[in-house]
Amino acid sequence: MRTKLIAGNWKMNGSLADNEQLCKAILAGMNASQTAGVAVCAPAVYLSQLQNLLSGTAIALGSQDISSHEKGAFTGELSAAMLKEFGVRYAIVGHSERRQYHGETDTSVALKAKAALAAGITPIVCVGESLAERESGKTEEVVKRQLAAVIHENGHCISEIVVAYEPVWAIGTGKTATPEMAQAVHAVLRAQLHAASSVAAERVQILYGGSMNAANAASLLSMADIDGGLIGGAALKAADFLTIIAAAN
């Protein structure tokens, strides 16, 4: 049985004061007996602050990106070893905003996942189709191509990743995939993992992301292959994030 994971993606939001308030409110509202894992993926400049706020708590720390390179002349990038020093346990890789605005490709995303795994950081690998791709019946082809690149580079340790299915048309738009639509894609991803490794199919958590919120979380999380959520907007409001965490327990 896979435990669920609720991960907040704060994107480019927050401040020292807001982060402290948000973390304290989430920690105060979390149930001691909860089974779901919880993580927040924060802007890199705040990782040190959050390491201090969250160490020893039930909230794990995540980054929103990671370099595929070990070290050297890569201005602006952050290596897995650096992130590890700040207590980072998860790294989002291949978020659609990075694919769209920073030219990340299936191959570069796969190499980022590889760098994370080598350092003992769990990559949260994002896959998902655009509206045009869904409307032209290409959803399955797109998500399988994106995940195939990651499996190709990381076959031997593929059971150590987390996958997030995030239909691009549902991110930040308020349009959510129905539980049935999301489950259908999750089942495709599960089958693809199974073809690579039965252990991976059993272990890998496949999260749904895309306007998951306090109102729709329970129905999405009740689906057989939805093992948690990657939450954007609703992760910035303690009460909403806590409702989603409670729905995962």
Ligand code: PEP
């Ligand atoms: C995201 O950016 O990963 C995301 C799911 O955003 P939102 O929940 O705001 O749609």
